[in-house]
Amino acid sequence: MTHRTTTGTAAPESGAAVPAVSRTDLPGGIRVLTERVPGVRSVALGIWIAIGSRDENPDQAGAAHYLEHLLFKGTGRRTATGIAEEMDAVGGELNAFTAKEHTCYYAHVLDEDMPMALDVLADVVTNAELAHTDVELERGVVLEEIAMRDDDPEDLLGELFDETLFDEHPLGLPIVGSEESIRGMSRDTLFDFWRGEYTTPRMVVAAAGNLDHAHVADLAAKALTDAASRFPTGVPVGPRSGASGLLRPRRALALRSDDSEQSHLMLGVPGLNRHDPRRTVLSVLNSALGGGLSSRLFQEVRERRGLAYQVYSSHASYADAGTLSVYAGCAPERLGEVVGVVRDVLAGVAADGLTEAEVVRAKGSMRGGLVLGMEDTASRMNRLGRSELDHGRQRSVAESLERIDAVTPEQVSALAAELLDVPLTAAVVGPYDDESELPGALQDLA
Structure with missing residues (x-):
């Protein structure tokens, strides 16, 4: 398996080096970036996907956040209980967040437990089962989260402001979706969004702490082999373009x-x-x-x-x-x-x-x-x-x-x-x- 690794990535505008940051490009378009932090005994790592709520169509509104719940409910290798027990046994943190333009599944563990944490993250992100029973179970949980947001005036205000300023653009829609969209979302819609959008060319594995870059890259390559095999000629997806003119000042x-x-x-x-x-x-x-x-x-x-x-x-x-x-x-x-x-x-x-x-x-x-x-x-x-x-x-x-x-x-x-x-x-x-x-x-x- 061929890896292309660079260390001390240069900052093009100034030529200033970033000596602690290393990068490896893996097959399938996966990027691995690490930063060694001296004097710590932990590692924070995440699998980032260049997909967020703005990428959803009306039928998928809230899908990325819904998946944030569902992917932890079990994989082909682990049950939801097993995932929780595996992380609790080492005192680790496992979580995720969804934003308008990206999603991140992350863990924070002792350095010696990093291989296990990376394997769990890769398993969750690429090998989830999305069982029908879990879709229904988490539907209620997501609806409760929407209700909690509605009970928090400050959160509600932020979404109302975005909705007003962005008008009908997807950036103005709530990340969690609406009660209507979540109630109407099928398991097939969630599965298609996950398989169609959570692709390896959109993935970045990032880690910082007491680590060895080559070790992290090897672990990521192994854990994501099956997912990468679906994109044998995959090229990393670049940053979103910065086309202007989306918003106009309006009273x-x-x-x-x-x-x-x-x-x-x-x-x-x-x-x-x-x-x-x-x-x-x-x-x-x-x-x-x-x-x-x-x-x-x-x-x-x-x-x-x-x-x-x-x-x-x-x-x-x-x-x-x-x-x-x-x-x-x-x-x-x-x-x-x-x-x-x-x-x-x-x-x-x-x-x-x-x-x-x-x-x-x-x-x-x-x-x-x-x-x-x-x-x-x-x-x-x-x-x-x-x-x-x-x-x-x-x-x-x-x-x-x-x-x-x-x-x-x-x-x-x-x-x-x-x-x-x-x-x-x-x-x-x-x-x-x-x-x-x-x-x-x-x-x-x-």
């Missing part, structure tokens, strides 16, 4: 009535896709705007006026679109004032930019967060998998720090003027029967 308002004690607000605009060279500038803007205790939004909304306990901004970047949004939770009678202050802050930053001191603090916060976030093996494994699927390359921490350092106040101000001086999209979850009960500051967004 819009969405309300979801909820018998809650608080009003939950999200205001936002289209952001940048992840291929945009200004994405680091956007991260600095977001951090200064609402990323920490010294951010402008936190200071204006909470510290100076005491209008909300929680207020923050966030941004999300996909292959062809992005969002920049502000969240605030407040008493219903304060919603109008909160909306007014948030809109004033956004308008002020759009018109005048941020001060040099704000930008310096934001950059320092990002630097610290990046480095501290790399202290554990799970974070490093996630960075490996996401970077390969999203960009097709690995960026060193040093390169990322250089990009942060290079951001100037002028760049942040220019981007703020571009992104924030547009119509706002708003979503509200709270104790209102219809939009007429919302404050006027929100109604004029409709």
Whole structure:
């Protein structure tokens, strides 16, 4: 079996080496990326698949997340109980998550138990049985998860905002699907989605910790041989393209009535896709705007006026679109004032930019967060998998720090003027029967 291995992957833009990262291309289009982390006795590993909720058609809505439940219910070699007992016996963690553009099945174990964990993951991802009885059993579990989401106003708000901003595009659909789509989903639909989409050219095996790269590559090749044999000439699937124009700023308002004690607000605009060279500038803007205790939004909304306990901004970047949004939770009678202050802050930053001191603090916060976030093996494994699927390359921490350092106040101000001086999209979850009960500051967004 032929492997092609490279170590110390270069970062093309700067030539900076990534000496701890090694890569092997296996038959079937499988990529294996590892990072050896000195001084630890654990390994975090994951099998990443370049398929997420945006890849589902209407009949499959929620299929990727449904499979996240089902694949652990048993394989041709292991029962669900056996999988649980095998991991519990070594104190390991086994789990998965589904996102809009990818899915990851992962484990965190002692270094000596890594071969077992990788074998379990490969077995689960490629050799599941998807028994009819398990499909019905997990249908109820997924429906309960949807009900739990509906009971969490903040989660519900995020989905409502995406649905409003993305309109009918798949990126606006909930990852878990809807009650209707889950109730109507057949075992054949799930099986076809799994077999048709979870292919080895879309797979990345990522691992970080106390490991030997060649050993991990050999184990992955053995564990995934049968799956790879279905794609003998498979070529790794590259990152999704960054075509622009998916989102247009538009004035819009969405309300979801909820018998809650608080009003939950999200205001936002289209952001940048992840291929945009200004994405680091956007991260600095977001951090200064609402990323920490010294951010402008936190200071204006909470510290100076005491209008909300929680207020923050966030941004999300996909292959062809992005969002920049502000969240605030407040008493219903304060919603109008909160909306007014948030809109004033956004308008002020759009018109005048941020001060040099704000930008310096934001950059320092990002630097610290990046480095501290790399202290554990799970974070490093996630960075490996996401970077390969999203960009097709690995960026060193040093390169990322250089990009942060290079951001100037002028760049942040220019981007703020571009992104924030547009119509706002708003979503509200709270104790209102219809939009007429919302404050006027929100109604004029409709």
